[in-house]
Amino acid sequence: MIVGFENIGLAYEDGAEVLRSVNFSLDEGQFRFLTGPSGSGKTSLLKLIYLAHRPTRGRLTLFNNNVTEAARDDLPAMRRRIGVVFQEFRLLGHLTAYENVALPMRIAGVGQNQYREDVRELLNWVGLGDRMDASPQTLSGGEKQRVALARALVSKPDLILADEPTGNVDPAMGEKIMRLFIELNRLGSTVIIATHDLNLVKALGKPVMRLENGDLVDSTTPDPAAWRASG
Amino acid sequence: MTQTEFADQTTPQTLRADAAPLGRAPNPPAAINSARKGRAWWSGQTPILPAAGATGAPMTIVIAIISALAALSLAAFVLIASASAKWTSDLAASMTVQIKGASQEEIAANTTAAVNVLETTAGVTEISVKSSSQAAKLLEPWLGANADSYLSVPALIEMRAAPSARENLAALRTRLSAIGDGVVLDDHGGWNTSLIRASRTGQLLAFTIFLLITGAACTIAAFAARAGLAANADVVSLLHLVGATDEFIANEVQRRFVLVGLKGAGLGLALALVMLFLASLSARSYGAGAYFLPVLDFDMSLIAPMAMMPVAISIATAMSARFTVLRTLRLKI
Numbered sequence: 001m002i003v004g005f006e007n008i009g010l011a012y013e014d015g016a017e018v019l020r021s022v023n024f025s026l027d028e029g030q031f032r033f034l035t036g037p038s039g040s041g042k043t044s045l046l047k048l049i050y051l052a053h054r055p056t057r058g059r060l061t062l063f064n065n066n067v068t069e070a071a072r073d074d075l076p077a078m079r080r081r082i083g084v085v086f087q088e089f090r091l092l093g094h095l096t097a098y099e100n101v102a103l104p105m106r107i108a109g110v111g112q113n114q115y116r117e118d119v120r121e122l123l124n125w126v127g128l129g130d131r132m133d134a135s136p137q138t139l140s141g142g143e144k145q146r147v148a149l150a151r152a153l154v155s156k157p158d159l160i161l162a163d164e165p166t167g168n169v170d171p172a173m174g175e176k177i178m179r180l181f182i183e184l185n186r187l188g189s190t191v192i193i194a195t196h197d198l199n200l201v202k203a204l205g206k207p208v209m210r211l212e213n214g215d216l217v218d219s220t221t222p223d224p225a226a227w228r229a230s231g
Numbered sequence: 232m233t234q235t236e237f238a239d240q241t242t243p244q245t246l247r248a249d250a251a252p253l254g255r256a257p258n259p260p261a262a263i264n265s266a267r268k269g270r271a272w273w274s275g276q277t278p279i280l281p282a283a284g285a286t287g288a289p290m291t292i293v294i295a296i297i298s299a300l301a302a303l304s305l306a307a308f309v310l311i312a313s314a315s316a317k318w319t320s321d322l323a324a325s326m327t328v329q330i331k332g333a334s335q336e337e338i339a340a341n342t343t344a345a346v347n348v349l350e351t352t353a354g355v356t357e358i359s360v361k362s363s364s365q366a367a368k369l370l371e372p373w374l375g376a377n378a379d380s381y382l383s384v385p386a387l388i389e390m391r392a393a394p395s396a397r398e399n400l401a402a403l404r405t406r407l408s409a410i411g412d413g414v415v416l417d418d419h420g421g422w423n424t425s426l427i428r429a430s431r432t433g434q435l436l437a438f439t440i441f442l443l444i445t446g447a448a449c450t451i452a453a454f455a456a457r458a459g460l461a462a463n464a465d466v467v468s469l470l471h472l473v474g475a476t477d478e479f480i481a482n483e484v485q486r487r488f489v490l491v492g493l494k495g496a497g498l499g500l501a502l503a504l505v506m507l508f509l510a511s512l513s514a515r516s517y518g519a520g521a522y523f524l525p526v527l528d529f530d531m532s533l534i535a536p537m538a539m540m541p542v543a544i545s546i547a548t549a550m551s552a553r554f555t556v557l558r559t560l561r562l563k564i
Contacts, residue, residue, distance in 0.1 A: 050472055072561070073476070076471075076474050076475060077474075079472060079474040084473075090465070090469050092281075092469065093281075094277065094281040096277075103279070103473055104474060106276070106279065107473055107474050107475045112276070117245075118245040121244055122243055125243040156245075
C-alpha cells in the first residue's frame with residue numbers, strides 16, 4: 001500500500017479540526033484527483049501525506065510503514081520517495097532555477113555529474129532551458145510553478161502530490177501538466193492532485209476524492225455527464 | 232514555440248520507464264559550471280542555507296574580536312612560561328655566599344677560606360668575590376663614602392653552579408658554615424619557589440581566560456545558529472520536506488560556521504599579532520630598563536599555539552552551532 005488513511009483526524013494547535021475521520025487507501029500506480037471547496041481540508045490532507053504534520057488520531061500508512069508510530073529519523077527516507085508540487089511553489093530564493101530543481105538530488109547525496117543532465121532535460125522540457133541560472137525572484141508565477149514541478153519530479157518519486165499545480169498557468173499549459181502526471185502515473189507512480197479545476201478533472205476522467213468540511217464525502221470515478229449537470 | 236510553453240509535450244527522457252540510470256552525461260554548459268559569487272569553494276555549489284545574517288559580516292567581526300582576545304591570552308600564557316623559565320633558570324644556576332664578621336680582617340680571612348672551599352667543590356663553574364670594601368661601595372648611595380671604615384659590611388661571593396652542584400648543597404652548606412658562623416650560603420630557593428608558584432598562577436589565569444573567551448565564542452555561535460534557523464525557518468522546513476535529515480542541515484550550518492570561524496579567527500589572529508609586535512617593539516625600546524620585563528620572541532613556541540587558535544575557534548564554534556541545530560530540530564515533527 002502506498003497511502004492508507006484509517007479514521008484519520010487532524011486538528012491544529014488552535015483547536016480547529018480540519019480533517020475528521022478520513023478513510024481511503026491507494027496502491028501503487030493509482031491516480032486520484034482531490035477536490036472540494038476552499039477550506040475543506042485538501043491541503044491539510046496532502047500535508048499529512050508529505051509528512052509535514054502527523055495526524056491527531058487514526059492510523060496513517062505510507063509505503064507500508066505506519067507513520068503514526070514511525071520514529072522521526074525514519075521520515076526523511078519516506079519523504080525522498082514523495083515528489084511534491086506545493087501550492088505556493090516554495091522555491092529557495094538564493095538558488096537558481098537549476099539549483100532548485102537539483103535540490104532533492106543534492107539532499108539525497110547524488111553526485112552532480114549524475115543528475116546534471118537530468119535536471120537540464122527537465123528544465124528544457126518545461127520550457128525553461130534558457131532560464132536555468134535565473135533567480136526565482138525574476139521568474140513569473142507560471143515559470144515558478146514549472147520549476148517546482150521539475151523539482152518534484154527529478155528524483156522519480158513513487159508518490160507524486162500536487163496542490164493546485166495548474167493554478168498559475170494558462171489552460172493549455174494546465175492540460176499539458178496534467179497529461180504529464182497521467183503519463184507518470186502510467187509509468188508506475190501513484191499520483192494525487194488537489195485542484196479546483198473541475199473542467200480539467202472532468203476532461204481527464206480520472207477517479208476523484210471529494211472533501212467537504214474535513215470529511216471525505218465521495219470517492220468515485222466521475223461521470224463526465226453527471227459532472228456537467230452538477231456544474 | 233515560446234518559453235511560456237512546454238518545449239515538448241512528450242514525457243521527458245529522464246522520467247521514462249526505460250530511462251538510463253542517473254548520471255548519463257558530463258560536460259555541463261558553461262553557464263551552470265561558472266563560478267558564481269556565494270558558491271561554496273569546496274564543491275562549486277551554492278550553499279543550500281542562505282547566510283541570512285547569522286553567519287554574515289557581523290558574525291565574522293565578532294569572531295575576529297573574540298579571536299584577537301583569545302590570541303592575546305594565549306600569548307600571555309606563552310610569555311609567562313618563557314619569562315618564568317628564564318628567571319628560574321637564572322636563579323637556579325646562581326648562588327650567593329655571604330660572609331659576615333666582627334672585623335675586616337675576620338671577613339677577609341673567611342672570604343679566602345670560602346673561596347678555597349668553592350674552588351674545590353665539583354660543579355661550581357664561576358666565582359666572583361665582592362670584598363667588604365666593594366660591597367660598601369655598592370651601598371654608598373645610602374650609607375655615604377667609606378662606610379666600611381665604621382661598619383663591618385659583609386663580603387659577598389657570587390657563584391654559578393651546574394645543576395649537579397645543587398644535589399650536594401647540604402654538604403657545601405656544612406663545609407662553608409664550618410669556616411665560621413657568619414658564612415652563610417643563599418641558594419635563592421625561596422625566590423625560586425615563589426617565582427614558579429607565581430608564574431603557574433599567571434599561566435593558569437591566562438589559560439582560564441582563553442577557555443572563557445572560547446566559551447563565549449561557542450555561546451555566540453549557538454545564538455547565531457538558533458537565529459539563523461529562525462530566519463531560515465521556511466528553508467529548513469522545505470529541506471525537511473524534500474527529504475533532508477537533521478544531520479544534513481546541521482552539516483550545512485556547520486560548514487558555514489567553519490568558514491566564518493576560520494575567516495574571523497584569522498582576522499583576529501592577524502590583529503593580535505600586530506598588537507603583540509607593537510608591544511614587543513615598545514618593550515625593547517625601554518632598553519636596560521626592560522631587563523626584568525619579559526620580552527616576546529616571535530619564535531615557534533609562540534607562533535605554533537597561536538597558529539592553532541583559528542582552527543580551535545572555528546572547530547569550537549562550528550561544533551557549538553551543530554549541536555544547537557540538532558537540538559533545535561529535534562523539537563520539530
